[in-house]
Amino acid sequence: MSLTYFFFTLLSILAIASAIITISSKHPIRSAMALVVHFFMLAGLYLTLNAQFVAVMQVLVYAGAIMVLVVFVIMLLNLGNDDSLEKKLQVKHFAGIVLSGVIGLTLIHSFINLNPHSSYFPTYFVEFTTVQAVGKTLFTNFIVQFEAIGMLLTAAIIGAVLLAKRKLL
Amino acid sequence: MNLINIPLEFYLALSAILFLIGAIGVLTRRNALIIFMSIEIMLNSVNLTFISFAIYFGDTIGQILVFFVMAIAAAEAAIGLAIVLALYRLKQTVFVDEVNLLKW
Numbered sequence: 001m002s003l004t005y006f007f008f009t010l011l012s013i014l015a016i017a018s019a020i021i022t023i024s025s026k027h028p029i030r031s032a033m034a035l036v037v038h039f040f041m042l043a044g045l046y047l048t049l050n051a052q053f054v055a056v057m058q059v060l061v062y063a064g065a066i067m068v069l070v071v072f073v074i075m076l077l078n079l080g081n082d083d084s085l086e087k088k089l090q091v092k093h094f095a096g097i098v099l100s101g102v103i104g105l106t107l108i109h110s111f112i113n114l115n116p117h118s119s120y121f122p123t124y125f126v127e128f129t130t131v132q133a134v135g136k137t138l139f140t141n142f143i144v145q146f147e148a149i150g151m152l153l154t155a156a157i158i159g160a161v162l163l164a165k166r167k168l169l
Numbered sequence: 170m171n172l173i174n175i176p177l178e179f180y181l182a183l184s185a186i187l188f189l190i191g192a193i194g195v196l197t198r199r200n201a202l203i204i205f206m207s208i209e210i211m212l213n214s215v216n217l218t219f220i221s222f223a224i225y226f227g228d229t230i231g232q233i234l235v236f237f238v239m240a241i242a243a244a245e246a247a248i249g250l251a252i253v254l255a256l257y258r259l260k261q262t263v264f265v266d267e268v269n270l271l272k273w
Contacts (some may be wrong), residue, residue, distance in 0.1 A: 008175050012183045019187055019210050023194030028202050035206050042213050049173060049180070049224045054216075054235050061239045066209065066246045073250045074202060077257055096196030104189025111181035119176035124227040137229045138236070149240045156244035163251035166258070 015041035039063040050129045180221035187214035201263045
C-alpha cells in the first residue's frame with residue numbers, strides 16, 4: 001500500500017461523499033459548500049495523475065469563479081429549505097434513480113471490461129503534462145479554438161447581462 | 170517523470186460513479202440550482218475520464234480539451250444562472266416543476 005494509493009483512496013471517497021451530499025441536502029447553500037469540497041478533491045485527483053495545469057485551472061475556474069456565482073445567486077434569491085424532498089418521494093424519483101443506475105452500471109461495466117494493453121500508466125520520457133507543454137500546444141495547434149473560446153465567453157457575458165436585466169431592450 | 174502506480178480502471182470507475190451520482194441529481198431534484206450543480210458534477214466526471222486517458226496515452230491534447238470544457242462550463246453557468254434569475258423574477262420560484270409555460 002503505497003502513498004499514492006492512500007491519497008487516491010482518500011480523495012475518491014471524499015469526492016463521492018461530497019457529491020452525494022451535494023445532491024441530497026435540503027438547503028442549497030449546503031449543496032454549494034459540498035460542491036466546493038468536491039471540486040478540491042477532483043483537483044487533488046488530477047495532481048495524482050501529474051496534470052498540474054488542469055488541477056490549478058480546476059481550483060481557479062470551478063471552485064473560484066463558478067461557485068462564487070452560484071453562491072451569489074443562492075443568497076440573492078434567499079432560498080430556504082427544500083421541503084419537496086421528503087414531501088413527495090414517489091414513483092418519479094424511483095424511476096429516476098433506476099434509470100440513472102442503469103446508465104451508471106453500463107458505464108462501470110464497460111470501463112471495467114476495457115482490457116487495455118496494460119492497466120498501469122506507462123512511463124513516458126517526454127514531458128507532456130507540464131504547463132510548458134500544454135501552453136505550447138495550446139498557442140500553436142489550438143490557437144483558433146482558443147480565440148473562439150474568447151469570443152464565446154464575451155457572448156456569454158453579454159447574454160447574461162441581457163437576460164438578468166429587469167427590462168429587456 | 171514519476172510513475173503512477175494506480176490502474177487506469179480505478180480512475181474510470183470513479184468517474185462512472187460520479188457521473189451516476191450527477192445523473193441521479195438531475196433526474197430527481199426539482200430545484201434548478203441543484204440541477205445546475207449536478208450538471209457540474211457530471212462535467213467534472215467527464216473531465217476526469219479525459220485526463221486519465223490523456224495521461225495514459227501520453228497525449229497533451231486531452232488536457233487542452235479539458236481546458237475548453239471548463240471554459241464552456243463557465244459560460245453555461247453564467248447564462249444558466251441569469252436564466253434562473255429571470256425565471257425567479259417572473260414566477261417567484263426556482264422549482265422546475267412549477268414552471269410549465271411551454272406545456273400544453
